[in-house]
Amino acid sequence: MVVVSGLLEFPAWPQYDDTEKAGLIRALEQGQWWRIGGNEVDLFESEFAAYHGSPHALAVTTGTHALELALQVMGVGPGTEVIVPAFTFISSSQAAQRLGAVAVPVDVDLDTYCIDVTAAEAAITPRTRAIMPVHMAGQFADMDALMKLSVSADVPLLQDAAHAHGAEWRGKRVGDLGSVAAFSFQNGKLMTAGEGGAVTFPEAEQFELAFLRHSCGRPRTDRSYLHRTSGSNFRMNEFAASVLRAQLSRLDSQIAVREERWPLLSSLLAQIPGVVPQGTDDRCTRNPHYMAMFRIPGITEERRNELVDVLIERGLPAFAAFRAVYRTAAFWELAAPDESVDSIANRCPNSEALTADCIWLHHRTLLGTPEQMHAIADVVADVVGRS
Template sequence: MENKLDRRDFISALSLAGVSLAMGMPHLATATAANAKPALLGGPKAHPGAFPSWPLFDQSEEKALLDVLRSKVWGRLGGKVVATFEKEYQQLLGAKHCLGVSSGTSALYTILGALEIGPGDEVIIPPYTFIATYNVVVLNYALPVFVDTDIESFQIDANKIENAVTPQTKVIMPVHVGGSPANLDKILEVGRRRNIPVVEDACQAHLAEWKGRKVGTYGLAGAFSFQASKNLNSAEGGAISTNDEQFARTCYSFHNQGQGGNATAYNPGSGTRATNLRLTEFQGALLLAQMARVAEQTKRRNENATYLSKLFSEIPGIKPAKLYDGTTSSAYHLYMFRFDKKQFGGLDRAQFLKALSAEGVPCSAGYGQMNKDAYVTGLAQNKHYLRIYGEKTMQQWLERNQCPQNDILSSEQGVWLTQNMLLGSKTDMEQIADAVQKIHKYSRELAKV
């Protein structure tokens, strides 16, 4: 008997073998998964395996740490490793100067310290960011002024910055949230016209590019973090990038107790205030080893994110974070997308996150409404701020900091996947999309769970 295999049987056979056709067809795993129940309803997990762990390391990190250990020079003063890292990171960024510091928070704090930000000054920041962006402002007893979020990009809305500027505005500090560039052209234009320095919080944005040039090299200075979750990782650590030689020297002095050079002295240094925010030789060694992989990892994240966004485009109610036209590369520290419950049969975001996690896809709701959090609003009752600004000004400050678009994004729509997930395979991306597709199909049933 002749053995005939029609097109449907052929596709089914390929699906069972784990093969996917790419001739303009959706991947077959999705077609199969669409007929499976979500894990919360008794079906199999869409992603039964594990995503790449973080951090990644090999013998190069071990050797780097042991070399520092055996050198008996563990701090940057008198050492050479941190200076070597600064030179290599500066070249990687295309910046003229780089300074290693103890954390991303330290980088921002050093920059604001070098600018002599203090009581009476205002610093423009987004509400959709890690709390450190706010903390460095209030540590200087300046007023953080929140500018609402562009809900499509998750970034600060550059079109709303101008209206937030006052005679007291001394810094505009956008954050490249998730590793994707904020709208730098518009932000820098406002800064130039109003003669206000722009400081780029690039703590999540290692190797992200705006018009072919690395972020952190456009404003007066950029700040980077090497905290444990970051794409370039030394557990803790940070760096400052700048193209201004004098500003680089001022930052070095501020982070080294007001003293220049590569040693400490018994006499006070220059300026009127400073601190110790130095990076250690151990951290510098880890960073040099980690840097050997960061370019290739960035490329992989971009490829996987692009593919995942293409798959998501086929699912109603899922909208990946917009990349501005000037973006030539994202660091994709986070893959961020918006969830529309109206397209998911009334399933709310908390239920969606629960269902997605059950499919073997770790996820989170991301940042909240920082400008409304008690940690921030309590500043209006801080005794030092009341003494400096007065009760009326602090009450007006609370009223100024309304961010309605951020309220919607942070309370209803935002969803995050972490950077290590984007180091996975193409199949991992397909299985993430499979999971969301299943949830979409069975959303009404899941809403009852």
């Protein structure tokens, strides 16, 4: 057994310091704790939009709500379809299904784990209202091909950027690519307030409609309860926004560390027989590395899960990768496609493989030292070698 005593004490997550404390006190003492009367949410939206190259950002309660709200603004509802990658967290499909739209899973690329553009193109029908690429673990989907497809098919993109805070495609941030994007600030994300989300919009009209719908259809200055649209209460509170302003201020420095660590860890993992790390696309010029992902091709799902348990016992914050969305009971409860699990699985062989053989490590591991990257690889090599 490889001995790495003391080397696997990775940085904690979430991280905070006096900046968050000062923000919370600032929000407390302003005397208004909701966004309509306070300043923190407005300021966070302005700062987050500018950071991501977008003219507009709207802060909301969760990343799932961010997707749902964005889809609603884009005209998604009963009788429509949304194309989603089969390999993703369930929120990507459920956001569409909660609106009564059918989520249509398509396969992903086996190197980057992002949506297969050819598969997405083949799934377009007259009912398709959106294509939702997920930037898996911070690795951009092929936005060149997706933007071309969006124009030719006249179907807008909704970028699920829950893993992609600060990511860049050909030097452009997520909000500077001409399409709507949704972010998450859940506890494990690259910046967090425990929960929270945001949507960036390229157009003012979309932003204004989203504001109405996220605030029960009520305009900012309304005093007569003249609700203009249907909606819900997806408003972020002032305390969460104050924390997120602090989190945003240190995001660049954290990304810089992870971008230094992943090439080292990836190269070490690639040297382990049977281990294949997530690939990269050179057009993704900045990857924040939400997860350190790798595959063990040919392993069974049961055995993969056992290996994850052993990695955790050995000190690694390891996780089994997402299940293909159609292999969950939740997917079939609302607005499911009119086909079987097997028929979807047959056209999603890469998602099937990833469901069984993919493992990921929390991004706090990539905030560790170079010596810790070697220690991670040693543990993975030892555990996999014993399987």
